[in-house]
Amino acid sequence: MFKLVQLLDDGAVRALRDIAAGGQFVDGKISNPHSKVKNNLQLHDANAYERSSKILLEAMVQNPDFMEFAFPARIAPPLMTRYAPGMHYGLHPDTAYIPLPEGQLRTDVSCTVFLNDPADYDGGALHVQLGSADLRFKEAPGVAIIYPSHTLHEVEPVTRGERLVAITFIQSLIPDVQQRNLIYELNEVAALEGLNMAPENYTRLQAVQYQLLRMWRR
Ligand SMILES: O=C(O)CCC(=O)C(=O)O
Ligand SMILES: [Fe+2]
Structure with missing residues (x-):
């Protein structure tokens, strides 16, 4: 159901942080204008997006743990997002389909890749509800959490520092x-x-x- 994967080495984490530091971020509502729960920033810079998603996609397809757990048919280009103090992403399930240039991608599996040190921010855990149980993920840089897209989840408010992650959605060869x-x-x-x-x-x-x-x- 849930899997933590060591996805990125230090070099890749550094490269992604550098791209984030030089890229423009805008209100995350740009891709979910009607969302009442989304309050974050997302990379909005075609060149930076292309470079960062390439690093992340390559790491995913070369990672046996990732591939063997998610059985990806398609992976949406991963997107870097950032949460400053006060930002959060309220409880939601992920939408069933997301539009991509090559056609819609069904979201079976969601993935968050942690990019900065958990000691550098307070709050900001990814909280996933599993029935009446609560799971919280706040991982080391380079670690990815893979979880089913239909689960209700939220990013808890960041109260200090900055949370930098990349997110993506996967259409699985085995949807169930x-x-x-x-x-x-x-x-x-x-x-x-x-x-x-x-x-x-x-x-x-x-x-x-x-x-x-x-x-x-x-
Ligand atoms: O930032 C995260 O860990 C998850 C974000 C999220 O739930 C989403 O983009 O749908
Ligand atoms: Fe989500």
Whole structure:
């Protein structure tokens, strides 16, 4: 359901912070004009957006943890956002489809990549509701949290310093979260234990893995 991934090395984090420092940020309502809950800033600078989203996208497609957990069919270009003191993003589910030049992307999986040090700001955790449980993520620079887009989540108000993250949305080859997680778990166990199993049992396990993919992969 939820996965933390070490996505970026220090060099990539530095490069993204430099791009953010030199880029123009505008009111995040530019992409959600009717939102009553969004109160942040987002990068609005074509060149900076292109350079930063390329660094982030490359890191995502080269990261086995990310790929094996999210099964991306498409990844929206990641966007850097910033929260100054007083800013927050109130409780919401992510919209089901977002427009992209190549056509609409269905949001199955959402992702936040933390870019600055959690010690540099107070507040600003990503809070995700899971039934009556509450999960809070405020991670080290370069770490990404991947979570289902339908969950209700918010960015808690920043009360000191600045929160700098990149966000993106993923259309998954396995849209259903339960099916996606079952295949992920099965693949993990097969990868970790397959060579310890009797070969004929591993063959049977592979048959199940392949058939579930045929049934559930879109
Ligand atoms: O900044 C975050 O961690 C999440 C932002 C968010 O929920 C969104 O952009 O939809
Ligand atoms: Fe969101």
